[in-house]
Amino acid sequence: MxxxxxxxxxxxxxxxxxxxxxxxxxxxxxxxxxxxxxxxxxxxxxxxxxxxxxxxxxxxxxxxxxxxxxxxxxxxxxxxxxxxxxxxxxxxxxKMNKVLEVREKDFLVRVQPGITRSQLNKELKKYGLFFSVDPGADATLGGMAATNASGTTSVKYGVMRDQVHDLEVILSDGQMIHTGNLAQKSSSGYHLNSLFVGSEGTLGCITELTLKVYGIPEHIVAARASFTSIDDAVEAVVSILQAGVPIARVELVDEPSMKQANLFSDTNYKEKPTLFLEFHGNEPGLNHDVEFTKEIVADHLCEEIYFEEDNAARNRLWEARHNLAYAYIHGNPGKKLMVTDVCVPISELAGAIKHAREKVNELDLHGGILGHVGDGNYHVLLMLNTNDAEEVKKAEQLNQQIVDYALQRDGTCTGEHGVGIGKMKYQQKEHGQALQVMENIKSALDSKRIFNPNKLIHQKGRSV
Amino acid sequence: MxxxxxxxxxxxxxxxxxxxxxxxxxxxxxxxxxxxxxxxxxxxxxxxxxxxxxxxxxxxxxxxxxxxxxxxxxxxxxxxxxxxxxxxxxxxxxKMNKVLEVREKDFLVRVQPGITRSQLNKELKKYGLFFSVDPGADATLGGMAATNASGTTSVKYGVMRDQVHDLEVILSDGQMIHTGNLAQKSSSGYHLNSLFVGSEGTLGCITELTLKVYGIPEHIVAARASFTSIDDAVEAVVSILQAGVPIARVELVDEPSMKQANLFSDTNYKEKPTLFLEFHGNEPGLNHDVEFTKEIVADHLCEEIYFEEDNAARNRLWEARHNLAYAYIHGNPGKKLMVTDVCVPISELAGAIKHAREKVNELDLHGGILGHVGDGNYHVLLMLNTNDAEEVKKAEQLNQQIVDYALQRDGTCTGEHGVGIGKMKYQQKEHGQALQVMENIKSALDSKRIFNPNKLIHQKGRSV
CATH class of the missing domain: 3.30.43.10 (Uridine Diphospho-n-acetylenolpyruvylglucosamine Reductase, domain 2)
Known part of the structure; x- marks a missing residue:
């Protein structure tokens, strides 16, 4: 010591x-x-x-x-x-995991950073409310704000940054600030909410969050649509979005991932490239959206669309989707998870996923493709033997190729997982001169570099 | 010289x-x-x-x-x-007022900062698209980004900050950066988009914007609902929001403002406290929302709800609303406009507007109350004789009282007009220690303070 x-x-x-x-x-x-x-x-x-x-x-x-x-x-x-x-x-x-206040009339909730999304939703349900952001893990709200997390519902409700009205933050000198207020909108001063959300603990410690919540929709319908090919499934998503259907969730799960899901979640879903869909709204409007969507997926050679009628079946569907990373981990004992996370403009999504599959095959890697394709965000999941240097090297090569493809098309190296240590090497290429602005902000707010050092942004003159 | x-x-x-x-x-x-x-x-x-x-x-x-x-x-x-x-x-x-690129499949448009919102919408209409943010003025997109402008549609589509995917910005050393990318979401690095939006030209010059656009809704219905009292109108808005009706626009216009609108816009709308409403969606869903809203306004003693059936009548309605500030200016030659701009949590809205009306009366001032009440944002419009020191002082007193009321309820001194020179005096009270963080960011990015100096943030040791 x-x-x-x-x-x-x-x-x-x-x-x-x-x-x-x-x-x-x-x-x-x-x-x-x-x-x-x-x-x-x-x-x-x-x-x-x-x-x-x-x-x-x-x-x-x-x-x-x-x-x-x-x-x-x-x-x-x-x-x-x-x-x-x-x-x-x-x-x-x-230990700081409490709901401090539910302002149901304002659709706001004030929480401590250690509460998890499922703990929060359990509490909100009593008020007919829900919190929308749902990463695969049952993460804490503080962590979700730190990485600007998102999930299956962001295509309709937005990402973590869209939900944060105010943060209580402890700065590097121990002082406390509030980054926002409780109004629905504000043009007062620099928007510190959005700066601290996604700053990954490098600018301060979040000690409280005030978040936007939503009324549980009047009517919800979920569905699974199976396709012959993954390309058809992706193109169906692009068509649904371009038709302006206000879809609440649209998730892609490829064939290997459907197999993992069935094994882990004890379901017997068709093992084909699949879209998991959900619609929120009033009944007549929603029925109209559902009918329109049925036509669109039929145009893209959908083999079967199956509607989950009751609540339990709907919950089972989304649980299977949320548990997919754990399904892979469970199915590959001793191996470690590597997930790519690029996000591309929607018009580039079909090409990007096609490219990713080709590269996975070329490198003789084995993994699944899935993601929040309504946002143009998809993941390749690989289970790595981290003792096999060759395999790790190939996986990193894949990540690099996928990121390069996305950046060449004005996308981003990370749609929702954040930079951490894994995506630092792509920051210069993605942000160019803007990285220097980020560096200047880091230096201005944490000159001693005590907060999560050498994550997100390099310290000058250091290599990690 | x-x-x-x-x-x-x-x-x-x-x-x-x-x-x-x-x-x-x-x-x-x-x-x-x-x-x-x-x-x-x-x-x-x-x-x-x-x-x-x-x-x-x-x-x-x-x-x-x-x-x-x-x-x-x-x-x-x-x-x-x-x-x-x-x-x-x-x-x-x-001179920099062009649409540079319409990426219709991505619902994105790239423009120069000098283009106005009506010029942009004229171009987008060819693609079946529209840009949602609509302040009263036909402002430029660069200016709208600089102040984080909003308007009648932000209750559904969000404010300017929500539409900005990327800015090209010239920094204080003349270098150019891009603050974002074209993906729907990103967790890569500090969120410079949101920092530069609303920075009011104090951190750099915006030279290009990539903005989110929307498909023109399948079906649109607009309405005017007249009430006996302004309190009933405001409470109806709160009920509509709390019922979860996905309303696209809900604007309050008080009796004096209805009179000004009729005079200026040559309309003959009922001169009563009025809500201007609009619904966007598919036909069956929208009809359901309209019926629900009719029930809610009836519960709040709505005297009459009148639906504008055709496009021309609908456009006339919104033009009358957008021109209200000009209607006041036109109706009061020689006088200058002062507008309050607080935004409060929805549960505080009725009380805030009541308080504002009382203060206007107490101070013997004359003005209208209107606003984007779906966001909790309302304005008191006063026409001032700026040569009458007493009148200006009273107006400033009113502004102070209205701001204090909002800040005491965790609102903001400016919902959409920005800080500029007029709201600087409230910044310390609103932001507390966070103002120092903003000051540090300003110093880090513009140490010589060449960009719009002494706006939004004071230079230390100077009084303005």
């Missing part, structure tokens, strides 16, 4: 209870990884604050000792965001 | 044609004001660039001489944003 770590630990003990601060090896190992293939690294100390005031004090200790701070929700990130490569203090927000 | 101005002029002449750079008094006077009551001030030089490259060179000249740059669209701002209180160079973007 280094002298600095010792000092940090003692300074933290001065205001945290014994069970709130630990250097226990098991606990450090638990906070050394996320759900991805990225290599692990241990924090020096793990803390469990109960309040923003405690977080502020922790940040002050870190600032004084120039020690890194890594905010940690549940560790479900996929690009190494929470792995403490520079060690330091991991702040685990699991 | 000062020596510096002379140098600046000569340096600009080195690469701009004669008609692109002027110190002509008439032209300077034209660029000395906006549409508000704020006092005027002359720029030293006005330039008319044709390209981003020319803008970059202009910024370099300004940077070299520490001369202010004021980006200028059409001068329709309402808080003095474009008034050059520190003189310098006004960049008039009227």
């Amino acid at each position: 280094s002298l600095t770590v010792n000092h940090v630990f003692n300074d933290l003990k001065a205001f945290l209870k014994d069970h709130q601060v630990t250097m226990n090896k098991t606990m450090r190992v638990q906070h050394s990884h996320d759900e991805s293939y990225h290599k692990t690294s241990l924090p020096d100390v793990v803390v469990f604050p109960n309040s923003a005031d405690e977080v502020s004090k922790i940040v002050k200790v870190a600032s004084e000792h120039h020690t890194p701070i890594i905010p940690y929700g549940l560790g479900t990130s996929l690009e190494g965001h929470v792995i403490p490569y520079d060690h330091g203090i991991t702040i685990d927000f699991s | 000062s020596l510096t101005v002379n140098h600046v002029f000569n340096d600009l002449k080195a690469f701009l044609k004669d008609h692109q750079v002027t110190m002509n008094k008439t032209m300077r006077v034209q660029h000395s004001h906006d549409e508000s009551y704020h006092k005027t001030s002359l720029p030293d030089v006005v330039v008319f660039p044709n390209s981003a490259d020319e803008v970059s060179k202009i910024v370099k000249v300004a940077s070299e001489h520490h001369t202010p740059i004021i980006p200028y669209g059409l001068g329709t701002s309402l808080e003095g944003h474009v008034i050059p209180y520190d003189h310098g160079i006004t960049i008039d973007f009227s």
